[in-house]
Amino acid sequence: MAKTGKTFSFVYRNSLTIFFFSLFFITLIAQALTGFNVHNQELEEAGHSALNFSTYLCSGHFISATFENFESEFLQMAMYVVLTIKLRQIGSAESKSLDEKEDVDREPVKSKDAPWAVKQGGWILKIYKNSLSICFITLFLISWYLHFYGSWQDYNVEQALKSLPKETMLAYIGNPNFWFETFQNWQSEFLSVASIVFFTIFLRQKGSPESKPVDAPHLETGK
Structure with a gap:
């Protein structure tokens, strides 16, 4: 962005993340609604009362x-x-x-624009160097x-x-x-x-x- 001198909107700069998180929430809601109906159908067929939606979200099924x-x-x-x-x-x-x-x-080098953990060094940097794998x-x-x-x-x-x-x-x-x-x-x-x-x-x-x-x-x- 600095090289071209252009400015980009927040949505454009984050469009890939926004797109996939939007799909995630849409499909999670769809899963919850369809799973809610499927589970209640199973309960009713077995002669038990249906769950309300909030109870279903805390159920083992969901x-x-x-x-x-x-x-x-x-x-x-x-x-x-x-x-x-x-x-x-x-x-x-x-x-x-x-x-x-x-x-x-390459080993990280401290610089003005380096992440905070790189500037701190020591054990904080050691953790940060492996933070992606630790997170996952x-x-x-x-x-x-x-x-x-x-x-x-x-x-x-x-x-x-x-x-x-x-x-x-x-x-x-x-x-x-x-x-x-x-x-x-x-x-x-x-x-x-x-x-x-x-x-x-x-x-x-x-x-x-x-x-x-x-x-x-x-x-x-x-x-």
């Missing part, structure tokens, strides 16, 4: 379905951030160079627990509807129902990461920072 997806996404991001430090894929736009140091590898790992662990908690609660509701005994939280951690929910999401995330790593070797999208230049050789690594 919590499990929501954080089951959050969990797999944050796992994907955490692994991607960490593994791309050392692992390589020749020709991929998503990989660092096979043998050259890149800007992301923390979000993954929180989401994993909430998925587990919600799945456990929802499973016990289903057990009650069938007049079967409930399981304790400790017993449920070994329940195949929970791990089935977990692995069906994890495997899709691993496939999506593998796909973008591999397909960017050969395929292009002009104008996208996730692609190599259209005329770049297939075996040229990085963007």
Whole structure:
């Protein structure tokens, strides 16, 4: 922006984030409304009274379905951030160079425009140097627990509807129902990461920072 002398509106400067957060909230609301109807239909078919919407938002059915997806996404991001430090894929736009140091590898240098943590140095800088992976790992662990908690609660509701005994939280951690929910999401995330790593070797999208230049050789690594 400083180089061109142009000024841009707040929306334009943040349009990518605004767009995806808008989609997130729209689809989360749609999920809540449709899940609310599905769960109440199941309860009524079993001869139980329906929940109101606010109660549903605190139910295991909603919590499990929501954080089951959050969990797999944050796992994907955490692994991607960490593994791309050392692992390589020749020709991929998503990989660092096979043998050259890149800007992301250099040690931080204090400057007027450097982030506050860089200026502070010491342990604050050590944490900041790994803050992206710490953030995603923390979000993954929180989401994993909430998925587990919600799945456990929802499973016990289903057990009650069938007049079967409930399981304790400790017993449920070994329940195949929970791990089935977990692995069906994890495997899709691993496939999506593998796909973008591999397909960017050969395929292009002009104008996208996730692609190599259209005329770049297939075996040229990085963007």
